[in-house]
Amino acid sequence: MLTDDDHPPPIGDYALIGDGTTAALVGRDGAIDWLCWPRFDSPACFAALLGTPGHGRWRIAPADAHPRIHRRYRDGTLVLETLFATPDGEVALVDFMPPGLGSSSVIRLVQGRRGRIPMRMHLLPRFDYGAVTPWITPLPDGSGLRAIAGPDMAVLRTTLPLDQRDGATTAAFTISAGETATFVLTYAASHLRPPVAVDPAAALTATEVFWSGWSTRCTYHGCYRDAVLRSLVTLKALTHAPTGGIVAAPTTSLPEQPGGSRNWDYRYCWLRDASLTLQALLHAGYTEEARAWIGWLQRSVAGRPDQLRILYGLAGERRVPEWEADWLPGYQGARPVRIGNGAAGQLQLDVFGEVSDTLHLARTSFLGGDPHAWDLQRQLVEHLETVWHLPDEGIWEVRGGRRHFTFSKIMAWVALDRAIASAETFALPAPLDRWRALRTRIHDTVCAEGFDRTLNSFTQSFGTRDLDASLLLIPQLGFLPAGDPRVAGTIAAIERTLLTDGLVRRYDTNTGQDGLPPGEGAFLACSFWLAEAMARQGRMDEARTLFERLLALCNDVGLLAEEYDPATRTQLGNFPQALTHAALIRAALVLGT
Template sequence: MTTAARAARHTRTRARVPAPDPVPRSAAAPSPFPPIAEYAFLSNCHTAALVAPDGAVDWMCVPRFDSASVFGSLLDRQAGYFRLGPYGINVPAARAYEPGTNSLVTTWHTPSGWVLVRDALTMGPRRHEDEVTPHTRPPADEDADHMLVRTVLCLDGSVEVELVCEPVFDTGRVLADWTLADGERHVADATGAGQTIRLATDMAVGIEGGRVRARHVMHQGDQLWCALSWAEQLAVPDGLDDANGRLAATTRYWRDWLDRARLPDHRWREPIQRSALAIKGLTYMPTGATVAAATTSLPETPGGERNWDYRYTWMRDSTFTLQALHWLGLDWEADEFMQFVADLEPNEDGALQIMYGIDGRRDLTESVVEELSGYRGASPVRIGNAAYDQRQNDVFGAVLDSILLHTRRSQRLPRRLWPIVETQAACATRVWTEPDQGIWEARGEPQHYVSSKLMCWIALDRAARLAEIRGDDRRSAQWHATAEKIHADVLAHGVDRRGVLRQHYATDALDASTLLAATFGFLPGTDERMRATVLAIADELTEHGFVLRYRTDETDDGMSGKEGTFLICSFWLVSALAAIGERERARDLMERLLHVASPLGLYAEEFDAGTSRFLGNFPQAFSHLALIEAAARIILSERLEEYVR
């Protein structure tokens, strides 16, 4: 039996990796799965791709972020991949983003020469109405081509280059059926699960079971290209010049977009810029929604069950998104997101859900993909998120704070947003005395979480200010009075004997979400209770200086196993330390956080401080939003110090 036949047979048997051993494992244990931090993130603001160091696209869903994957090796080594690179060489000499873009440039050194590979989910001038992912927002001048374009340039010597494209449709469950589309071995179509994608290249390809493969020896100055398309009529570049033109147009798109941002001339300019590009890359252009991350089911615990689908929009992200976008001067994106919020359908009681699909859909029913082993054996692999119908009282504050931020920026309160103010204020008034699942979506018993009360206070405080802007003094006074009641209740029941804010009313356990009391102005930085809370979290809720959400042995979150430190919580601590006047400590922590970024400047959800490895979905919008917020606070304080001097 040939090597190709054995490979095809192995793929078709779909032998499932045995269930993970229950013994706790290290995030640094040897594994065929690349570390999360080593993946590059590509985006066309409709979907994303993650590229492994060996040049393989290990994760891509088409045509949208939340579609089923066609390449899913990130979650099972047999779930599909697309590699373009030197044959027999898996470790590149260098990888970097083309400056100011989400396009990847990889340099390879082989025993016989050097090659350079460029990868991008291409974008260019909008040619016609998008039928692949229809827009509800006004289309921009540039939009996605709905294709992945890859080129190789031989820099020196001679190099044998390999192309392997092995899609597995329906999130790793349906093998591809390939057919040659041109008779000359340069165009092939893969079909499965009711979907067809097209591979085009100037290499001669062969079909080997569920994959297409090609090999070609390049010499100095030679260049080749390939493209994978899911565009209308499966359009592909018409040659090398067109492929290069699409890559150039994509570079122009990202740089033109970045030129519109107001970036500080500061030593942290590059991480702020990369965070802005990551957040834009996680934005679904047709509706203005932002996904929490590009992936599903990357584990929060090595080999564990804390694996969630983050390819949706959380309402709690709204206020952090608006803060970051407005601070960067990206007002158009901020307005697009607010229009998405205004379009959302509330529940029967008028409350917005905690999360929605990127198209605004409400039903995110969770299911398990039994066929996939999970990243490094972490199962289950989940599609959908059952938390969508949880009771989380923080949603009202997030939405109304974002509306206030947007209103102040635009100097007007849009008529279509006022009904949302009324309904969310009414909901917060009705439920603030009730227990809920909290900001972390605990799957244990509902509790009176301090962060939820805090966010209800924000809801009524911001609603009162919006009513004042609107000239509605009666509503303003009414909502302000309710905000005062919530404030008093939290200080009466949510503070322990040390003067530290509790996780919830029935415990003295710490919770990083109480840091938001400083950043949202619930207590001034000079208040001793605020200072005691921030310092207690800094000293007692950290591992190697990085912040945990809470200690899992003190919290009934309905799950088993430990989790890593949460990067967003560590950035929150930076902001809170700055708010209480601990500027040096804030700067020191910020520098440590910047040094744990991935080699390409990206962040996951969590950081395993013991092994210096990322955990959780990637790249994580919340982490990058919190980075911008923390950097902004320190930069502002530094500018003020310079002014005073």
Template sequence: MVEGPASGLGMGHSHFPPIEDYAFLSDCETTTLIAPDGAVEWLCLPRMDSPSVFGAVLDRDAGRFRIGPAGVDVPAARRYLPGTMVVETSWWTPGGGWLVVADALLIGPWHHEDERSMTHRRAPTDYDAAHVLLRMVRCVNGQVQVDMDCTPAFDYGRLAPRWSYTGNGYHDAIAEPAGDGPRLHLTTDLNIGFEGPTATARTLLKEGQRRFIALSWSTHAPPTTMKEAVRRLSWTCHHWQHWLDRGTFPDHRWRGHLQRSALTLKGLSFAPSGAIVAAATTSLPESPGGERNWDYRYTWIRDTAKTLWAFNSLSFDWEANDFFRFVADVAEAEQGDLQLMYGVDGERELTETTLDHLSGYEGARPVRIGNGAYNQRQHDVWGAIVRAVDLHTGPHHRVNDRLWRIVQTQVEHALEHWREPDQGIWEVRSGPQHFTFSKVACWVAADAGARIAAVRGEDTLAGRWRAAADEIRADVLANAVDERGVFTQHYHNKALDASVLLIPLLGFLPPSDGRVRNTVLAIADELTEEDMVLRYRVDETEDGLSGAEGTFTICSFWLVSALVEIGELSRAKTLCGKLLSAASSLGLYAEEIDPHSGRHLGNFPQAFTHLALINAVTAVIKAERAMVGNHVVP
């Protein structure tokens, strides 16, 4: 048994695939990334924020699990089976063979005895995770030599595995780490052999032949026959298709982007609690080879309202309600003293450490787990919660007593602290400032709170909060608008910042206001590279970090929505089309895009980006239809 860094595993494949070339799978408890060559290079167990057992995306010696044709890495095609989170990779081999591998994290169905082992806080349903990664191999044409190499590296690559047979011939094997950690069970109709830390299999498949490999990590039984593997893969496909069919999508050329974004957001949700993580990964770099590498496997409170709006706009009320209940539980427990982020089960302490034994993606170090920004002071959280309640209750704004207590607490915290500086929406690691967006978010808390209070008949409170909202707005207009009539990043500089694109989207000022129009157009013209939006220019902003960064795709989609708001529909459509064409071949987005190469940067896939895509595409479609209805050609 090897303990300590599991180096020297000898997997080869020293190059890293482009971030955007990974496929993303989820069972709503954990997630995985699969490289184009058929290798699982990211899988954390048993939860999406747990230590990795396959971590080659962060170090080529941190574990990978490949299935594919011998000697052929580059696939001919990859796709998601329509409406699912099942990915299919196809290779054409030099000898004329055609091989297809289908990968899925299985969903149910549950057998009766499985229910006794569930540890969830709710009863199991037919839609719970099966805790199985299923890999189905099929030879479509000719014949293909197929290789399987499964090399776990537990605890972020620090512990090598010990393999043993279970007693069922050469078809079942167990991998165990030294000390605590998940126990992996490999079940297949291939013959398994062991080569040090690697479980291997080789076979020649001829036209029409199939094989399956199931990797499982709980007491739930994996499929043990091809017939059962096919049945359970079919069930998983139907689950995702039935889930997607619950949504409402416009009959539009961009419909597919909305559907893939919805599936991605669902895949980034943690079913036992309803939380949604910002991304599936940690430490994929925002700057190639740089230090801007963060752990995004947590829930950010500021995205609450945007998440609710996106799910509700597509008619996924169940998911919206699940996420809202998670956030409301956190808000109630914290009694107003909200952090900006939480763990997937509401954990408060997300202590940041570095994994210095890992080389990082393409040498980008440090590799971080945990996120030290969790205890920063950020003032946008209070507005996010109150706006979420406002959206959740709909146009009548009636809240029950529990939600009313949450609203009161959040508004009063916003009014108590809005005059103070904070670290802002971008979580800068330099000194606090009077960030414009943070002030606007406090205005949101007071403004939405006043509406809710008025409906409850709390007229005195509604009046006080409305007056406070007016005071905050006056302060922002007096201190955060430059001589051109453009909103600045914070009170003490003239820099542009993409966060102020949210001003018209939140109703702080009407889109017809000259300052709103000036700001949107200034950002479109001056804070962009190849039409894509930077969150700010790093040479104009002291953020406590070194190095450059790419354009932030969420900010570019914000610009699309803001352009629609100010009546620049043609420009919004052009930018939206460009952004949609920049998606990965599987319709996914990382946090950033290099505007010159189109390369994706940062953690992947990014929930923020897919949220903003849904909002932007929906805004463009709505505006298009309104203009057609008015017989105006855009």
């Protein structure tokens, strides 16, 4: 077990709980080291993940320093159960966040399973990313306490006696078989009265019913159903229920390189990541989230299409300025800790393709000829007609200057192709002759400028010999079939050049062209893209071998980060990552049963 002085554990040691407004990361040691309230992108009140326990943490665990630990999610839910076994017996810690209550709560149940086990609870709330120590006072009815700082309030309710000193709240208790101790921590704005008490047992039942009912709608029943369903639940947990926005990850600044500076804030709604997430959900039978996201999209991009942003806040906010929380030492020393994301102002042409592709898929799934969605799609495509030829920062959001990225141009072709398909299928008004001509022009340009005959491969950008794993998506997107010699050459070149221990890197970071220090892990979404590309080539045995190896990289509760370090065998980057889990689902669907 970790002591309260230790640094955060490996990224893969965490599990996720959430309620559709925010999410928390729970370690194997029973510590909640990350929680932003009241939204995914709000300041954290537990930020030990990016520092020390002194930056905010809530831990419940046996007093025994070395219990045996087993974790699982209850089937089809986001209810986490951690079983601690000691020489004195066994105890289960059940962690969850009930959706739909109106106020956000973390509920922790300590259930005695065998024997008698001494337990300890240690609560150290620190608002504003660990910078602010709250004022803690007892509740008037004696049912717990409240912590207040600035606009924020967190209320802890429990029947156990609490001890408070030095800004921390603790409890020492013994749990016997058949007994349950409950802790409910609820958020509210500090100017309001303390929120109404939550019935923990009723909340647990309602939470299990919610998630189980949602999971039964999954239409995938292949041999990878468990992994697919866990990924779907994770994607649902990253959806902001009040607005329909979908975050790329619930964390910020988990490093893509141990101790490095490639640390970014992913707690926002990227059009690309959300589009790929929705495509995975739609292919698995989920349409409700797509309807909500399309409403979010229409609100967020309202106005002139030339003002399109590549990412937004959860309610469609356009300004997410990037700054550094310099008081946080970073995850295992990886600095800086960034809040906000400066990529919001970049030009990334590929987002037009991902959005158009998703709107077309939604239209064929349930929208039909919805005029509002078509008006949005048409305006975006008409703006793309004027900018597709420009250099951009690309899918990987480089900070080394704009280039003519091949994948960006391919996605411009996708935007037109899907808009044309919608107009043709649903008799929607569109300048089809002009769009068809431009679609052909873009395709010809990519094949002429983005393909290197000496390499027999498409390249990262026009006029270079660098490779890029995003080009693995060419057959999935329908730009060229998997059997085309140029596609086969590209896949082969990526396999020769961008594999590390059989896993795929996005591109060669040592060239320095991305404007960042070199070095990062293998990119898990790209590795799933390779498995899918292999399957589309008919290399099913190789595809299954790679796919199942990737599944083996999931942590003990089925979650994956953005990247993986084959040398240290650890997960890297923000966690869990929507793009990774969406790629897992798509690959599983292509692999079939």
